[in-house]
Amino acid sequence: MTDQNPHLSEANGEGSFQLYAAHKKIYPARVKGLYRNLKWLLMAVLLGIYYLLPWVRFDRGPNAPDQAVLVDTLNRKFYFFSIEIWPQEVILFVGLLVCGALALFFATSLAGRVWCGYACPQTVWTDLFVMVERWIEGDRVKRLKLDQAKWTTKKVFKKTTKHSLWILISLATGGAWVFYFVDAPTLVNQIMHLEIGFTPLFWILFLTGTTYLLAGFAREQVCTYMCPYARFQGAMFDNHSLIVAYDEQRGETRGKHKKGDSWDNRGDCVDCHRCVAVCPVGIDIRDGQQYQCINCGLCVDACNEIMDKVERPRGLIKYDTLHNAVARSRGHLEKVDLLRSRTLIYGTLLVIFSAIMVYFLAIGRQLVELNVIHQRNPLAIKLSTGELRNTYTIRIVNKDTQNVSFKLSVEGINNAHVTVMHAAERKDINEPILVPASKVRTHKVFVDAPKGSFKKQNDVRFTLIGSNGQSDVYESVFLAP
Ligand code: SF4
Numbered sequence: 001m002t003d004q005n006p007h008l009s010e011a012n013g014e015g016s017f018q019l020y021a022a023h024k025k026i027y028p029a030r031v032k033g034l035y036r037n038l039k040w041l042l043m044a045v046l047l048g049i050y051y052l053l054p055w056v057r058f059d060r061g062p063n064a065p066d067q068a069v070l071v072d073t074l075n076r077k078f079y080f081f082s083i084e085i086w087p088q089e090v091i092l093f094v095g096l097l098v099c100g101a102l103a104l105f106f107a108t109s110l111a112g113r114v115w116c117g118y119a120c121p122q123t124v125w126t127d128l129f130v131m132v133e134r135w136i137e138g139d140r141v142k143r144l145k146l147d148q149a150k151w152t153t154k155k156v157f158k159k160t161t162k163h164s165l166w167i168l169i170s171l172a173t174g175g176a177w178v179f180y181f182v183d184a185p186t187l188v189n190q191i192m193h194l195e196i197g198f199t200p201l202f203w204i205l206f207l208t209g210t211t212y213l214l215a216g217f218a219r220e221q222v223c224t225y226m227c228p229y230a231r232f233q234g235a236m237f238d239n240h241s242l243i244v245a246y247d248e249q250r251g252e253t254r255g256k257h258k259k260g261d262s263w264d265n266r267g268d269c270v271d272c273h274r275c276v277a278v279c280p281v282g283i284d285i286r287d288g289q290q291y292q293c294i295n296c297g298l299c300v301d302a303c304n305e306i307m308d309k310v311e312r313p314r315g316l317i318k319y320d321t322l323h324n325a326v327a328r329s330r331g332h333l334e335k336v337d338l339l340r341s342r343t344l345i346y347g348t349l350l351v352i353f354s355a356i357m358v359y360f361l362a363i364g365r366q367l368v369e370l371n372v373i374h375q376r377n378p379l380a381i382k383l384s385t386g387e388l389r390n391t392y393t394i395r396i397v398n399k400d401t402q403n404v405s406f407k408l409s410v411e412g413i414n415n416a417h418v419t420v421m422h423a424a425e426r427k428d429i430n431e432p433i434l435v436p437a438s439k440v441r442t443h444k445v446f447v448d449a450p451k452g453s454f455k456k457q458n459d460v461r462f463t464l465i466g467s468n469g470q471s472d473v474y475e476s477v478f479l480a481p
């Protein structure tokens with residue numbers, strides 16, 4: 001891999017390096033082709049999902065919000081259609097993150113930085129901003145000339161229009177993000193009536209600012225200098241991973257070519273620099289594999305356009321593997337090896353973790369949770385009847401979307417008498433404990449044991465069974481002073 005980091009570029013003579021290089025603005029040119037179309041399609045799908053998802057409604061019954069995807073910070077719950085994740089289930093988030101990371105590793109081992117080139121938010125929003133820039137200021141050469149030109153009314157108008165549109169997109173992006181954390185129609189209503197609270201306003205403005213700066217100005221520098229994934233992804237691909245590569249053997253010796261000239265004793269590269277002009281990170285893929293390359297395939301489209309024009313076969317730049325590049329140069333057979341240890345390991349782990357997550361989210365999720373806290377002060381009370389009483393606080397979490405009646409039982413001490421306090425009212429153990437949908441209830445519980453039925457320390461087990469068939473148990477102790 002060629003290191004073309006300008007910060008480490010050789011300056012004046014051997015061993016002398018500049019640690020700083022000024023940013024050079026990149027003016028990616030318009031290109032048409034398969035990979036560009038794929039990027040447009042993905043961009044439309046991803047942006048569509050991002051902006052529209054907070055407006056999708058999902059009926060969870062009368063006691064729950066009807067926004068399909070909602071991070072309810074107030075009640076500390078995450079809703080995703082029929083899935084409702086409680087704070088106690090943070091492990092599920094960890095599982096989802098692990099699945100996401102494994103999917104990324106798997107995709108990288110197959111096709112290098114495709115995530116960076118096609119689906120990363122930084123790439124998608126930069127593409128959108130460049131598209132707006134192109135609409136208003138024109139393609140590469142026109143933009144270059146406009147930036148070098150003196151300030152005129154026309155230039156001020158174009159720049160103002162572009163930045164206004166960028167700010168509007170940024171505002172919509174920041175706003176959409178906040179809609180995932182509050183009820184979207186309610187927040188819009190608050191915004192319309194200038195009643196928005198400080199926290200949502202702060203986040204909308206903060207995200208508007210970061211979107212404007214990162215997609216409008218920082219662009220490829222985020223991928224090159226800021227993103228940690230760009231730095232360690234090299235460890236995830238090998239000689240058989242698909243990367244965008246220039247076929248040096250076929251392309252060299254490069255040089256200008258006029259129609260009708262012979263192609264003998266020369267390469268197919270006509271040195272038109274079209275592949276460099278379209279590159280969003282501003283590199284020349286003909287210099288070899290470089291860490292700045294995000295595998296977007298735009299130089300493939302650009303070079304294919306040129307090859308069609310000069311009537312040479314397509315694929316001078318293409319998705320290729322390092323293995324095949326070496327095989328070609330040695331006259332060996334090329335092959336695409338998808339099933340290799342790296343892809344098999346990542347793929348298998350991804351399937352296993354995804355299956356576990358699907359099981360826990362769809363079938364095996366515990367909808368009831370019981371916690372029992374033994375009251376320490378006093379540890380036990382001797383009643384006038386001669387019985388010994390221990391007091392507990394039970395906490396019942398009903399994660400179901402329906403109201404549930406629970407029955408509590410206690411095992412471990414013979415003939416123990418159990419009383420559940422419902423608010424200030426004392427009720428018998430047989431009285432069901434009603435917990436509304438998606439709610440938590442706490443109750444005081446007395447366990448009274450007859451004289452002679454207990455030791456100094458006794459293990460007891462509380463069992464909670466719900467009318468929805470869900471149950472939970474909690475091991476505790478019954479103590480004598
Ligand atoms: S070199 Fe090609 S694949 Fe790599 S970032 Fe530039 S245009 Fe995209």
Ligand code: SF4
Nearest residue numbers: 269270272273275303
């Ligand atoms: S686009 Fe193709 S022909 Fe033109 S410079 Fe790049 S590799 Fe050579």
